[in-house]
Amino acid sequence: MSLVAVWSDGYLAHDAKWLVWAGMRLDGDEEADRAEILRAGLVQAGVELLPAEEHGRGPIEAIHEAGMIDYLEHAYEGWIDAGYTEEPGSDRVVPYAFPHPDAFGAYPSRVPKSRAAMAGVYCMDTATTIGPGTYRGARAAVDGALTAARMVRDGAPAVYAPVRPPGHHAGTSYFGGSCYLNNVAIAAHWLSGQGATSVAIVDIDAHHGNGTQQIFYERGDVHYFSIHVDPGEGWFPHWCGFAGETGAGAGEGANLNVPLSPGTGDSGYVAVLDQICAKVATLEPEFLVISLGVDSGASDPESPLQVSNDGFRDIGRRLAALSTPTVLIQEGGYDLRALGPDVMAVLDAFR
Numbered sequence: 296m297s298l299v300a301v302w303s304d305g306y307l308a309h310d311a312k313w314l315v316w317a318g319m320r321l322d323g324d325e326e327a328d329r330a331e332i333l334r335a336g337l338v339q340a341g342v343e344l345l346p347a348e349e350h351g352r353g354p355i356e357a358i359h360e361a362g363m364i365d366y367l368e369h370a371y372e373g374w375i376d377a378g379y380t381e382e383p384g385s386d387r388v389v390p391y392a393f394p395h396p397d398a399f400g401a402y403p404s405r406v407p408k409s410r411a412a413m414a415g416v417y418c419m420d421t422a423t424t425i426g427p428g429t430y431r432g433a434r435a436a437v438d439g440a441l442t443a444a445r446m447v448r449d450g451a452p453a454v455y456a457p458v459r460p461p462g463h464h465a466g467t468s469y470f471g472g473s474c475y476l477n478n479v480a481i482a483a484h485w486l487s488g489q490g491a492t493s494v495a496i497v498d499i500d501a502h503h504g505n506g507t508q509q510i511f512y513e514r515g516d517v518h519y520f521s522i523h524v525d526p527g528e529g530w531f532p533h534w535c536g537f538a539g540e541t542g543a544g545a546g547e548g549a550n551l552n553v554p555l556s557p558g559t560g561d562s563g564y565v566a567v568l569d570q571i572c573a574k575v576a577t578l579e580p581e582f583l584v585i586s587l588g589v590d591s592g593a594s595d596p597e598s599p600l601q602v603s604n605d606g607f608r609d610i611g612r613r614l615a616a617l618s619t620p621t622v623l624i625q626e627g628g629y630d631l632r633a634l635g636p637d638v639m640a641v642l643d644a645f646r
């Protein structure tokens with residue numbers, strides 16, 4: 296097989312400078328260096344980098360509520376206009392209040408006058424702040440994912456997009472978990488619209504892709520398979536990612552979650568991946584979309600899974616062995632020393 300990658304300088308635009316966790320302001324770790332490291336790894340491996348093409352808002356509106364896209368586009372300027380960068384001196388949009396459905400769900404939904412209150416309307420946590428380059432970065436990531444999908448539709452066997460910010464925690468009308476627009480869901484939906492009867496998403500990020508699950512939960516044309524650290528053991532996204540979530544309506548049986556115990560290493564991980572690959576092979580999808588997170592790596596600060604570099608090489612071999620036209624889109628991976636080698640290990644079998 297041969298592999299090409301899609302690059303945009305827009306992947307560097309979003310600066311996740313800080314976030315709020317447990318009431319504390321902490322440095323963000325979904326940083327622009329991640330994309331630089333991935334680009335360097337691709338260049339060193341001789342993988343051709345092709346430029347991302349602009350795809351406009353249409354494919355994004357097919358997945359996300361227009362109001363949320365508008366909000367993301369203008370959130371930062373609204374924050375400046377409201378004066379928060381001066382007083383209290385906050386240079387990132389971060390919510391402090393959320394419209395809980397039991398508190399306000401029975402009343403007509405209102406757009407709050409306060410921009411600080413508006414910050415909680417579409418965002419699900421306090422860890423996904425918005426700065427001056429956030430929207431441009433999120434749009435560039437979508438363009439990278441869609442360009443990779445277009446190339447695969449046109450016959451490329453495998454295309455990788457080293458995008459950031461990641462996407463799989465973003466749902467139809469909400470964002471969070473360091474994600475703003477769901478790059479993988481937008482690409483998978485676009486591929487499904489190209490005459491494909493089935494598209495399979497395999498999410499190997501250490502965390503459950505709650506956004507991707509929600510978007511496709513009642514659809515039978517896009518199947519979602521996810522291996523992740525067990526949310527029942529206390530891990531993000533906490534409220535979903537359990538084995539009993541199997542889809543609904545037309546999507547019944549098209550959603551498969553395999554939660555892993557903290558500490559799971561190569562053998563436990565690959566055994567589960569083999570089961571998932573067997574199901575994907577039975578499905579015979581026209582296209583495969585991989586949510587390529589490597590935060591399940593042993594040294595990653597964001598997850599307790601213990602996959603080694605050799606384990607990632609095995610994971611890549613198994614995914615490539617499905618011999619399905621494949622779009623690989625970057626999600627997490629936060630140990631800057633392991634990120635490049637672990638992603639290149641997954642990609643090795645596609646080269």
Ligand SMILES: [Zn+2]
Binds near residue numbers: 500588
């Ligand atoms: Zn993750």
